Amino acid sequence: MTWEIKAAALHGTIELLKRRSLFESVRAEVSPAVRALMDEPPARTAWVACLKLAEIDEVLMRNKGRAYLRTFSRDAAMVGAVPAMLTVIQGMFRLFGATPNTVFTRVLPLLKGQTHDLEHSYERFDDKSGRLTTRYEGTETVPEAMLVAFSGVIAIAFDVCRVTDSGVVGEHVLRVERDHTIVHWDLRW
Secondary structure (H helix, E strand, O other), X not given: OOOEEEXXXXXXXXXXXXXXXXXXXXXXXXXXXXXXXXXXXXXXXOEEEHHHHHHHHHHHHHHHOHHHHHHHHHHHHHHOOHHHHHHHHHHHHHHHOOOHHHHHHHHHHHHHHHEEOEEEEEXXXXXXXXXXXXXXXXXXXXXXXXXXXXXXXXXXXHHHOOOOOOOEEEEEEEEEEOOEEEEEEEEEO
């Protein structure tokens, strides 16, 4: 299992930790390997193990709670990874409309180049709901904090579409299968 993500996510996390004066307190609670990544992050296009970022997520969830982690992860992605993709997202909106379904059906496939050993798919139920599925290869466990953090990233789809009614990201449903874990998020807005 080598789930990896582009280091732009780490850069966004570090920047937001510093802005919120949390960098030193979080740094003090993570492993030496994660501390080294925080001190000298690789280039934004380099690969970073998702479990390294999950350590940061676990510290934030333990000290600040699930809701804080969810919001922090959304905000960190908006600082780190999303700005580079906004032009593509805006182009998709001009072609297909600015809806969460557009994000999940048209933009999600473009994210394949941003992760390794994570597979995302989306099933549209109707104009205002669907199911996002993530398959984590090579494991029967996924850290809870990693799932909570990802639900914050999912919420960006509602933000960029200016969905204010509810943009609900349902709690994730975990299903473990042989050699991988499948997680479903039922979404409605």
